[in-house]
Amino acid sequence: MVFITDKLEQNRRAQPLCTSRFVFDPSEIEGALRARIIGQDETITRFKRQLSVVKAGLQDDRKPLLSTLFLGSTGVGKTEFVRTVAKAIHGNSEAFCRIDMNTLSQSHYSAAITGAPPGYVGSKENYSLFNEDHIAGTSTRPGIVLFDEIEKASAEVVRSLMNILDSGSLTLASGQKTLKFNNTLIFMTSNIGAIKTKTFISKARQGFSQKSRKATFIRALERHFDPEFINRIGSVNCFNDLSMTSIPDIIENLEAELNQRLKAHNIAIELDPSARTLVCSAGFNKRYGARDIQRQFQALVLEPLAQFLLSAADDQCRFIFGTATANKITFQPTLLNEFSRTSKPVASRPSQEKTHD
Incomplete structure (x- = not known):
């Protein structure tokens, strides 16, 4: 016979040690990614651990919930990874703010991120490429931002993102408005280093390890971006090339x-x-x-x-x-x-x- 006190004790033990304001389940998101994204098991495992930190509320409140850079060749699933996360969290694969950085290749395009400075056309409208609803998310579901092909943006545009990664906020150039990213998952993608990696692989044929491949991507990353920018990225993940x-x-x-x-x-x-x-x-x-x-x-x-x-x-x-x-x-x-x-x-x-x- 089960006594009521025993039942209450069982229910108490079934409750997690800490509760979360977020309704997403990191394990369910991991399952959706494994079903959708092929050949990237290591990256998916690492991302699930990062989501668990967010779910448990252990991240730094002064920064975005998560920031990660995906490195890899074209067509390996970097952007699809973000779509799958958006689908798992919001029920819609397009429920995220996507900034195509290849359209911001000139230095003056930084105004598209930070808004026009005072005295310039559009400064009073506080216009920016950011979709504020997708950035803000809700109290139970985080916002999602993707900076796609970030290496194609000008250095000035990339530097304008440093404050977002560092403090989770961006004050527009007019000074009249501040965008908050403290409830946001930030993703960046880049193909930088892909051509050099493929060249090394074709020459080596044998013995070019995954560790060597990752090191090639990281070296290309460090040559292209300022160390101040790289140091503000929460994690860097190298995607594997697809195989037969x-x-x-x-x-x-x-x-x-x-x-x-x-x-x-x-x-x-x-x-x-x-x-x-x-x-x-x-x-x-x-x-x-x-x-x-x-x-x-x-x-x-x-x-x-x-x-x-x-x-x-x-x-x-x-x-x-x-x-x-x-x-x-x-x-x-x-x-x-x-x-x-x-x-x-x-x-x-x-x-x-x-x-x-």
């Missing part, structure tokens, strides 16, 4: 995305192993990462599927099965009880892989 073994998981994600879009038309699609293997073997260029696979998926899956949907009768287009025949994917309607998830293909290196020497 990553392709099946990426194709599975692309197929799942396609089915989400097809839901609006009450249609579902499944690719059999031969169709997925065809996409895998179509060629993969590490230089372009997942975007290269997306182009193959567009050509081999989306385009023939669109032709099929536009030509097939309405009653035939509820459940569609794709299979590879003669180096192309063909589609045919199938019965609901025959529509079931098949196993993922095994990625094999194509006989003539695309290269850029």
Whole structure:
């Protein structure tokens, strides 16, 4: 027989030692990232630990909740990482403030961040590129800001961010308004060092370790940015390049995305192993990462599927099965009880892989 005192003791032990004002679960965000971001397990694990510090309320209140810089080649999932976090926290993958730093390559563009100084056009309006709602977040959900491709911004623009990272605030040049980032997760991405790393890998062929790769990125980072700026970044994470073994998981994600879009038309699609293997073997260029696979998926899956949907009768287009025949994917309607998830293909290196020497 369970006594009430025993039950109360069990409930007391089940409660966490400290409560949090945030409703997000770091473990759930970690799971969403592992399902979506391929080949970046170390970065995801580290980010989950950083989120746990935020959840527990142990971060410095004078600074942003978190600031991190993602280094890596194009197409490895840096920006998608932020979208996935926004989706997990706010339920919307676009619920964050994105500043494309490649549009701020001239020194006078710093006014787009800090606002126009007194006496200049727009100074009284306190205009800035920042979306204040996405920065502020709520009492239970943090705001999110992404400075994308930060190495392409001018040095003056980058220096204007130092106070945000250091004190969690930015006073606009007019002096009339201050933006607060103390409830904000700050992400930055950069491709700096990617070309040099790939050059070293192509020359070394063997023996270029992950540690050496990371060191190459860090050296490029230190050559490009002022030490005062780097020293204010909470953490720097190097993304791995995608490998051939990553392709099946990426194709599975692309197929799942396609089915989400097809839901609006009450249609579902499944690719059999031969169709997925065809996409895998179509060629993969590490230089372009997942975007290269997306182009193959567009050509081999989306385009023939669109032709099929536009030509097939309405009653035939509820459940569609794709299979590879003669180096192309063909589609045919199938019965609901025959529509079931098949196993993922095994990625094999194509006989003539695309290269850029």
